[in-house]
Amino acid sequence: MTTKVYQLPVDKTGWQTADKTGTAKFTWDYDNGRDKLINLYDKGKRKQWDAKERIDWSHDPNPENPLDMPDELVPIFGSTMWDKLTAEERGNVRRNMVAWQFSQFLHGEQGALICTAKIVQTVPDIDSKYYAATQVMDEARHVETYSRYLDKIEIAYPINDNLQSLLDDVLSDSRWDMTYLGMQVLIEGLALAAFGLIRNTAGDPLGKAVNAYVMQDEARHVMFGRLALRDYYPQLTQAERDDREEFCADACYRMRDRFLANELWERLGYDTEACIKYVDESESQKVFRSLLFTRIVPTLKDVGLWGPKMRQTFADMGVIGYESTDLDEVMAEDESVAEQIDIDRRHIDEAIAAGMAVEA
Numbered sequence: 001m002t003t004k005v006y007q008l009p010v011d012k013t014g015w016q017t018a019d020k021t022g023t024a025k026f027t028w029d030y031d032n033g034r035d036k037l038i039n040l041y042d043k044g045k046r047k048q049w050d051a052k053e054r055i056d057w058s059h060d061p062n063p064e065n066p067l068d069m070p071d072e073l074v075p076i077f078g079s080t081m082w083d084k085l086t087a088e089e090r091g092n093v094r095r096n097m098v099a100w101q102f103s104q105f106l107h108g109e110q111g112a113l114i115c116t117a118k119i120v121q122t123v124p125d126i127d128s129k130y131y132a133a134t135q136v137m138d139e140a141r142h143v144e145t146y147s148r149y150l151d152k153i154e155i156a157y158p159i160n161d162n163l164q165s166l167l168d169d170v171l172s173d174s175r176w177d178m179t180y181l182g183m184q185v186l187i188e189g190l191a192l193a194a195f196g197l198i199r200n201t202a203g204d205p206l207g208k209a210v211n212a213y214v215m216q217d218e219a220r221h222v223m224f225g226r227l228a229l230r231d232y233y234p235q236l237t238q239a240e241r242d243d244r245e246e247f248c249a250d251a252c253y254r255m256r257d258r259f260l261a262n263e264l265w266e267r268l269g270y271d272t273e274a275c276i277k278y279v280d281e282s283e284s285q286k287v288f289r290s291l292l293f294t295r296i297v298p299t300l301k302d303v304g305l306w307g308p309k310m311r312q313t314f315a316d317m318g319v320i321g322y323e324s325t326d327l328d329e330v331m332a333e334d335e336s337v338a339e340q341i342d343i344d345r346r347h348i349d350e351a352i353a354a355g356m357a358v359e360a
């Protein structure tokens with residue numbers, strides 16, 4: 001409850017500036033916070049972590065298989081191209097694949113950093129500005145984390161064309177909800193699923209920890225998008241909602257196609273067309289690409305973008321089955337997995353310290 005009283009009349013509830021870089025909205029109502037958003041903001045403040053301390057960077061991943069993942073997860077596994085490669089060449093494919101994938105995570109995180117800074121400016125309410133500011137800090141820490149990880153791999157890739165064009169659409173749209181929809185729901189939702197696949201299958205502790213910790217924060221980010229859009233979309237006209245669905249359908253196809261990784265095959269000097277054809281048609285890769293939508297499908301349903309266009313797109317992509325995923329349950333699991341990694345690391349540190357004490 002507010003105890004401060006304005007001493008002069010406040011005839012407007014806010015102030016808006018407009019210039020070439022976009023619109024900045026000020027509010028003079030500092031007390032009107034929605035409980036759920038304020039709780040999320042408080043959690044965002046409490047759960048900040050420092051990558052330098054929380055992650056054991058002394059570990060060096062195996063350069064020939066940095067994530068220690070089974071070869072079945074290499075997109076061209078099982079092709080004649082893969083069968084002809086020497087052990088050394090296969091190591092080079094695995095390393096470049098991880099570098100390509102984590103480079104896209106890195107650039108995507110910078111996109112999230114810039115989008116959330118934009119949300120701080122453009123969103124009208126103080127509670128959303130508070131929360132988005134914690135996310136700006138989260139995303140800066142994620143950029144730092146993935147950048148450090150790529151220093152370990154010693155190679156990096158530029159941003160993928162599909163990801164860049166999607167970021168361009170999101171950032172150049174003046175409607176405030178499009179930043180949330182494009183970044184918080186689509187780009188982050190897809191990234192979250194990709195991080196989860198690595199967290200759950202990587203044998204290497206560094207790649208596993210990096211993704212598990214980032215996911216712990218991302219669960220809050222997706223929740224922010226859900227809370228904001230769930231309130232807003234029912235107020236729009238059907239035509240306005242249809243327009244958003246059109247954008248989502250197009251974005252989902254583009255994001256799925258970015259995982260064909262054409263620039264990776266090009267860099268490795270392979271027949272790019274043949275690789276893309278193989279990856280596009282491979283049954284295991286179809287399953288992999290469908291798993292990328294486990295978070296997006298239920299979120300779009302939850303925020304009320306679930307008209308015929310959306311359902312038809314997801315049916316066509318073979319991912320409609322994820323509509324019944326319990327988002328709260330998977331996000332609670334994201335938190336507990338990260339916390340378990342902390343506990344395991346503490347146990348290892350304690351065991352090492354006890355061993356040293358015995359030796360001394």
Ligand SMILES: [Fe+2]
Pocket residue numbers: 109112138139142214218
């Ligand atoms: Fe992030």
Ligand SMILES: [Fe+2]
Pocket residue numbers: 112139188217218221
């Ligand atoms: Fe995020």
